[in-house]
Amino acid sequence: MRHLMNPLDFTVEELDKLFRLAQDIEKNPGKYAHACDGRILATCFYEPSTRTRLSFESAMIRLGGKVIGFSDAASSSASKGESVSDTIRVISAYADICAMRHPKEGAPMVAAERSGIPVINAGDGGHYHPTQTLTDLLTIYNLKGKLDGYTIGLCGDLKFGRTVHSLINALVRYPNIRFVFISPEELRVPDYIIEMLKDKNIPYEEVIRLEEVMPQLDLLYMTRVQKERFFNEEDYIRLKDFYILNTSKLEVAKSDMLILHPLPRVNEISVEVDDDPRAVYFKQAQYGVYVRMALILTLLQITV
Numbered sequence: 034m035r036h037l038m039n040p041l042d043f044t045v046e047e048l049d050k051l052f053r054l055a056q057d058i059e060k061n062p063g064k065y066a067h068a069c070d071g072r073i074l075a076t077c078f079y080e081p082s083t084r085t086r087l088s089f090e091s092a093m094i095r096l097g098g099k100v101i102g103f104s105d106a107a108s109s110s111a112s113k114g115e116s117v118s119d120t121i122r123v124i125s126a127y128a129d130i131c132a133m134r135h136p137k138e139g140a141p142m143v144a145a146e147r148s149g150i151p152v153i154n155a156g157d158g159g160h161y162h163p164t165q166t167l168t169d170l171l172t173i174y175n176l177k178g179k180l181d182g183y184t185i186g187l188c189g190d191l192k193f194g195r196t197v198h199s200l201i202n203a204l205v206r207y208p209n210i211r212f213v214f215i216s217p218e219e220l221r222v223p224d225y226i227i228e229m230l231k232d233k234n235i236p237y238e239e240v241i242r243l244e245e246v247m248p249q250l251d252l253l254y255m256t257r258v259q260k261e262r263f264f265n266e267e268d269y270i271r272l273k274d275f276y277i278l279n280t281s282k283l284e285v286a287k288s289d290m291l292i293l294h295p296l297p298r299v300n301e302i303s304v305e306v307d308d309d310p311r312a313v314y315f316k317q318a319q320y321g322v323y324v325r326m327a328l329i330l331t332l333l334q335i336t337v
């Protein structure tokens with residue numbers, strides 16, 4: 034039995050196979066419409082979500098399966114003090130696969146150790162969000178045709194943004210990737226990631242101003258400031274609008290640069306940017322369904 038906790042749980046070759054499966058699912062949905070007949074997905078979300086939970090549910094339903102779960106810790110027995118370990122032991126008797134989001138780093142790993150079914154980390158605190166990374170990689174792969182040879186700018190909350198940490202970890206395995214980290218001093222990418230890049234001799238630079246690096250970027254990954262991870266409301270208010278991408282800032286960007294965002298967006302991308310052909314974040318959310326369909330099939334070892 035296999036779980037997904039970290040984007041590195043799949044080799045580059047396995048990811049390539051997963052993306053080709055996701056592409057086939059997009060092209061031939063009817064072929065997969067009954068692949069999960071009789072199977073049940075449990076979505077255990079101890080933290081709010083729109084895209085991740087609903088795209089998992091949509092994925093299982095499109096595969097012919099059914100969905101159970103909760104979208105709020107308060108409506109589960111966690112509110113009475115039940116542990117994640119006990120919850121997953123029970124859910125293992127009710128479902129065939131589980132997607133879990135939790136505010137505590139490592140909680141889905143604890144669940145996986147006690148689980149009788151595959152567990153997918155759907156986001157654990159400020160740590161990792163591997164299925165968002167699969168979505169991000171599929172988006173780049175589909176729209177650019179390859180995953181190597183990019184200068185990627187990651188902009189915003191690089192300290193608490195779990196999608197950023199997961200994506201960096203995944204991209205370092207592809208050749209000729211260069212990172213440009215764009216953040217205020219307080220929201221810099223964590224030291225453990227900088228140490229990992231140094232160990233692997235991966236080029237990176239850290240800057241505060243987005244405008245000064247825009248012309249060199251092939252990919253721009255915008256993120257919101259993660260209000261829910263701040264200890265201090267004043268700090269959040271001071272930093273929340275530090276970056277606002279608008280059409281005038283994009284004038285110096287490459288004509289084929291992709292603008293990605295895991296969403297939800299708050300103020301960091303003006304809505305006027307949505308009409309720019311380089312803005313692909315809504316397409317990205319759509320690819321999240323196909324890649325989660327491919328992931329469910331892979332973890333349940335179902336071939337069509």
Ligand code: CP
Pocket residue numbers: 081082083084085086156165295296297
């Ligand atoms: N990208 C993402 O994780 O969105 P949700 O929080 O809405 O699931």
